[in-house]
Amino acid sequence: MSVVKIPPVLRSYTGGEKEVPAEGSSVGQVLTALAERHPDTRGQLFGEDGALNRFVNVYLNDEDVRVLDGLDTPVTERDTVVILPAMAGG
Amino acid sequence: MPSAAEYMRSVKEKVREVDPKDARDAAGLNGASANGAGSGVPARLIDVREQQEFEESHIPGATHVPRGYLESRIEGAAPDRSEHLILYCASGNRSALAARTLREELGYENVESLTGGITLWKDRGYDVEVPRALTAEQRSRYSRHLLLPEVGIEGQLKLLDAKVLLLGAGGLGSPTALYLAAAGVGTLGIVDDDEVDVSNLQRQVIHTTDRVGEPKVDSAETSIHAINPEVEVVKYNARLDASNIMEIIEGYDIIVDGVDNFPTRYLLNDATVRLQIPVVSASILGFDGQLAIFKPYDGPCYRCLYPSPPPAELAPSCGANGVLGVLPGTMGLLQATEVIKLIVGSGDPLVGRLLLYDALAASFTELKVRRDPECPICSRDPESISEEEMGVFPDYEAFCAAAG
Numbered sequence: 001m002s003v004v005k006i007p008p009v010l011r012s013y014t015g016g017e018k019e020v021p022a023e024g025s026s027v028g029q030v031l032t033a034l035a036e037r038h039p040d041t042r043g044q045l046f047g048e049d050g051a052l053n054r055f056v057n058v059y060l061n062d063e064d065v066r067v068l069d070g071l072d073t074p075v076t077e078r079d080t081v082v083i084l085p086a087m088a089g090g
Numbered sequence: 091m092p093s094a095a096e097y098m099r100s101v102k103e104k105v106r107e108v109d110p111k112d113a114r115d116a117a118g119l120n121g122a123s124a125n126g127a128g129s130g131v132p133a134r135l136i137d138v139r140e141q142q143e144f145e146e147s148h149i150p151g152a153t154h155v156p157r158g159y160l161e162s163r164i165e166g167a168a169p170d171r172s173e174h175l176i177l178y179c180a181s182g183n184r185s186a187l188a189a190r191t192l193r194e195e196l197g198y199e200n201v202e203s204l205t206g207g208i209t210l211w212k213d214r215g216y217d218v219e220v221p222r223a224l225t226a227e228q229r230s231r232y233s234r235h236l237l238l239p240e241v242g243i244e245g246q247l248k249l250l251d252a253k254v255l256l257l258g259a260g261g262l263g264s265p266t267a268l269y270l271a272a273a274g275v276g277t278l279g280i281v282d283d284d285e286v287d288v289s290n291l292q293r294q295v296i297h298t299t300d301r302v303g304e305p306k307v308d309s310a311e312t313s314i315h316a317i318n319p320e321v322e323v324v325k326y327n328a329r330l331d332a333s334n335i336m337e338i339i340e341g342y343d344i345i346v347d348g349v350d351n352f353p354t355r356y357l358l359n360d361a362t363v364r365l366q367i368p369v370v371s372a373s374i375l376g377f378d379g380q381l382a383i384f385k386p387y388d389g390p391c392y393r394c395l396y397p398s399p400p401p402a403e404l405a406p407s408c409g410a411n412g413v414l415g416v417l418p419g420t421m422g423l424l425q426a427t428e429v430i431k432l433i434v435g436s437g438d439p440l441v442g443r444l445l446l447y448d449a450l451a452a453s454f455t456e457l458k459v460r461r462d463p464e465c466p467i468c469s470r471d472p473e474s475i476s477e478e479e480m481g482v483f484p485d486y487e488a489f490c491a492a493a494g
Binding site (some may be wrong): 007008009010035038044054055056057059061062064067082084085086087088089090 | 261262413
């Protein structure tokens with residue numbers, strides 16, 4: 001299983017978990033598995049059309065999935081999916 | 091025992107001396123290309139005099155290796171022992187002694203000593219460089235920088251000439267301002283319309299308990315001058331917005347972004363891309379920090395990374411959610427480090443990379459950030475970015491309404 005890193009602002013939707021293991025062979029499947037396990041994350045990650053929200057950055061290891069194949073990017077068990085929030089605190 | 095004069099004569103018999111005219115040709119300083127041994131590689135001039143003499147004037151392009159440090163520093167200055175070296179001093183004695191040492195003790199094969207030293211060189215009317223020097227007080231204050239080859243006098247002079255604008259004298263701006271002032275950054279602009287509140291003091295270390303109620307820009311200026319009275323502080327007791335941003339930021343070399351809201355971060359991005367000013371950006375929340383440099387057209391901009399801001403419920407501020415007091419210290423000093431690297435031109439700047447810091451886990455993560463070829467701002471010619479569209483993003487009005 002791959003691991004999804006949950007940013008602080010989303011941890012209230014995952015019961016405080018920082019890393020959630022999730023099954024799937026693509027980034028989209030892994031995030032869907034996360035949303036099934038923690039349904040409150042769904043609305044934060046995906047729009048009504050099922051696409052990733054524009055304000056959500058998703059990385060496979062250290063690379064933005066937008067420059068890979070987006071939600072279709074293949075994921076192996078050793079990969080980490082990072083959900084990156086924009087922050088503005090100063 | 092020989093007399094001093096006899097001794098010098100015997101030393102000079104053992105080294106090759108070179109006339110200023112030939113030295114000038116070999117070093118490629120005659121206006122034409124070097125003709126040193128037909129190799130095309132110019133000879134390296136090495137000034138073996140004391141610091142003060144070198145600072146008064148030296149031959150252009152000369153490397154300074156004082157004779158007292160000759161053995162320990164020559165390898166750093168001239169690692170290749172077959173390189174053609176021409177040593178000089180004031181009149182040709184110290185350079186002859188140094189040339190003998192290099193040849194006989196250290197195995198340098200192609201060493202010469204300039205006949206008559208820089209005195210004869212000047213008498214012939216050849217060019218010398220009179221460098222800008224640091225004052226004695228500055229040499230002492232910045233001595234630990236001067237010892238670093240990556241900074242040195244040149245780097246310190248760049249720092250003294252630099253103009254850096256700090257957005258916010260808050261959590262991030264406080265440590266950044268203190269250390270940049272200590273480092274000798276010549277001009278520090280500070281934009282903040284807030285006053286010091288007692289709740290700031292848990293992290294905003296530039297302010298003090300007895301200055302609660304003072305404008306933050308005044309309090310920051312007091313602390314900066316207490317550390318380094320030489321820094322010129324330019325205060326903007328204002329909130330950065332579309333009406334004043336171009337006027338405030340123009341003319342600064344680097345901007346340090348520590349602002350606490352998304353609309354200003356987008357506005358800043360667009361204005362700095364237009365003016366092509368690099369931004370060293372950090373943000374913090376809770377126990378987490380992010381850091382990146384947005385250097386227009388060399389790397390991605392803020393919009394390449396974050397095309398649109400999160401909804402208000404996912405964009406809490408430190409005021410609402412809390413922040414570990416030392417976290418902005420850590421992130422602010424990483425910003426200050428990147429600012430200094432950009433100014434002196436050393437190291438690998440954090441361009442095209444995003445550094446994440448998780449204080450609870452004590453871990454850093456680095457992510458790649460790429461330029462977006464379809465970026466609404468930095469994919470375009472800077473002149474074409476109009477003031478009307480600066481800072482505007484999708485759903486801007488709804489965002490601002492929700493954010494209150």
